[in-house]
Amino acid sequence: MKEFSCNKCGSVELFIKENGTQTGLYCTDCGKWVKWLNKSENMLAENWIAHIKMVDKHIKIEGKLPLGLMPKNIWEEKRLQDIVSAMVRYGEAKKAIPSEWIEEYNEFRKN
Numbered sequence: 001m002k003e004f005s006c007n008k009c010g011s012v013e014l015f016i017k018e019n020g021t022q023t024g025l026y027c028t029d030c031g032k033w034v035k036w037l038n039k040s041e042n043m044l045a046e047n048w049i050a051h052i053k054m055v056d057k058h059i060k061i062e063g064k065l066p067l068g069l070m071p072k073n074i075w076e077e078k079r080l081q082d083i084v085s086a087m088v089r090y091g092e093a094k095k096a097i098p099s100e101w102i103e104e105y106n107e108f109r110k111n
């Protein structure tokens with residue numbers, strides 16, 4: 001992902017503002033203009049802003065709550081998916097699938 005940051009304060013929290021015919025990228029923290037964006041950069045900057053917002057939200061939530069435990073059924077489902085995709089990757093690379101993976105896979109199938 002293309003990363004953007006303010007070259008004055010180093011903040012990664014930015015926003016896009018139209019300025020006449022040009023589109024500018026600005027710093028949310030200090031208000032400094034970062035750069036003008038062309039069409040493709042505009043999209044990259046939008047992706048970046050969305051990414052930062054998501055990361056920020058995540059940090060805020062995690063900061064408030066102690067980290068909990070993933071429900072067992074979800075963990076099991078994810079584990080099963082991981083095993084299956086690992087088997088597929090090994091299969092594609094023509095590598096022997098470790099027997100403990102197969103055993104674990106069979107365990108899941110039984111339940």
Ligand SMILES: [Zn+2]
Pocket residue numbers: 006007008009010011027028029030031032
């Ligand atoms: Zn700044």
